Amino acid sequence: MMDRREFLKVASVLLAGMAVPVKQVEALLNIPASQRPKVAWLQNQDCTGCSTSFLNSGDLLQFLTEIVNVVAHPNISFASGKEYHAIWDQVIEDGGHVIVTEGSIPLKNKMTALTFGQTAAEFSKKVFESAGLIICAGTCATFGGISAAAGNTTGATPIPKFLKEYCHWDDAKIEQKVITLPGCSVHPAEIVGTVLDIVATGQVPKRNADLSPIRFYSDLIHDHCPFRGLYEARKFAKYPGDDGCLFEVGCKGTITHRKICPSRKWNDGANWCVEARFGCKGCSHKDYFARVDGAMFTSPDDIEYVDWRHIVS
Numbered sequence: 079m080m081d082r083r084e085f086l087k088v089a090s091v092l093l094a095g096m097a098v099p100v101k102q103v104e105a106l107l108n109i110p111a112s113q114r115p116k117v118a119w120l121q122n123q124d125c126t127g128c129s130t131s132f133l134n135s136g137d138l139l140q141f142l143t144e145i146v147n148v149v150a151h152p153n154i155s156f157a158s159g160k161e162y163h164a165i166w167d168q169v170i171e172d173g174g175h176v177i178v179t180e181g182s183i184p185l186k187n188k189m190t191a192l193t194f195g196q197t198a199a200e201f202s203k204k205v206f207e208s209a210g211l212i213i214c215a216g217t218c219a220t221f222g223g224i225s226a227a228a229g230n231t232t233g234a235t236p237i238p239k240f241l242k243e244y245c246h247w248d249d250a251k252i253e254q255k256v257i258t259l260p261g262c263s264v265h266p267a268e269i270v271g272t273v274l275d276i277v278a279t280g281q282v283p284k285r286n287a288d289l290s291p292i293r294f295y296s297d298l299i300h301d302h303c304p305f306r307g308l309y310e311a312r313k314f315a316k317y318p319g320d321d322g323c324l325f326e327v328g329c330k331g332t333i334t335h336r337k338i339c340p341s342r343k344w345n346d347g348a349n350w351c352v353e354a355r356f357g358c359k360g361c362s363h364k365d366y367f368a369r370v371d372g373a374m375f376t377s378p379d380d381i382e383y384v385d386w387r388h389i390v391s
């Protein structure tokens with residue numbers, strides 16, 4: 079359990095720039111565990127990267143368990159088989175949970191993702207209908223991402239579109255219930271910061287047209303990049319790893335709205351894509367792996383196909 083001082087320290091960083099009184103945040107520590115909001119994590123057609131990122135979050139993961147009850151997560155559940163299935167039956171029956179959902183849902187070849195013997199579409203519909211709030215974790219859940227890349231045969235569908243086209247929710251209902259946190263993967267601070275925001279204020283955060291919290295997704299990567307001066311001076315790198323701004327070797331920081339990468343970096347603040355001299359590949363952008371016009375590296379022709387069976391045999 080975190081002590082008060084440590085709790086407030088983490089909370090103040092997560093709520094930076096927001097006018098939430100300290101007393102309001104401090105009060106969260108006194109809410110009995112049984113009365114905290116319940117969170118259940120659902121995985122569909124995904125690579126588990128968002129879960130891996132979230133579960134590696136150290137202090138932030140511990141912080142989250144101080145303010146909510148995580149009742150289900152497929153990768154860390156002690157329960158398995160029938161017991162785990164029963165937990166989800168209870169989630170659906172009780173209703174009102176915060177559902178964090180990772181991955182897209184296949185609507186063309188529905189059998190490519192199954193949950194408890196049901197199609198992901200069938201099972202997710204029940205979960206979403208009973209949810210209090212739905213947080214789409216990552217680009218696959220928000221926009222389709224890699225699972226919906228050109229050439230995908232599964233009919234990978236992001237959650238807001240799934241709710242509209244399969245569950246027949248109207249725009250008002252989707253706007254009321256859905257928060258999107260795009261990124262491949264989602265950053266732990268985006269998840270925990272959003273949940274803290276909701277629990278501390280009792281309100282859904284202000285969001286943009288894609289339903290992503292403005293405080294995390296309004297600024298461009300380019301706005302806070304340490305190499306911005308080199309961009310303005312037109313000092314561009316010729317190859318990734320070279321000195322200079324990475325614009326001419328494909329950095330997508332000029333079109334990608336995401337504040338967390340240059341501000342908190344990744345892996346506990348160790349580094350991030352641009353300072354690692356790779357450039358931003360636009361992983362939170364709605365066109366990430368979804369466009370076929372060549373503006374992003376999305377056509378199957380752009381990707382060198384490697385037959386891994388020869389490598390492992």
Ligand code: SF4
Nearest residue numbers: 303306323324329331
């Ligand atoms: S490296 Fe990318 S984000 Fe940074 S200044 Fe250049 S184009 Fe912008």
Ligand code: SF4
Nearest residue numbers: 339351358359360361
């Ligand atoms: S810098 Fe760009 S590619 Fe890297 S994690 Fe952030 S949004 Fe994604």
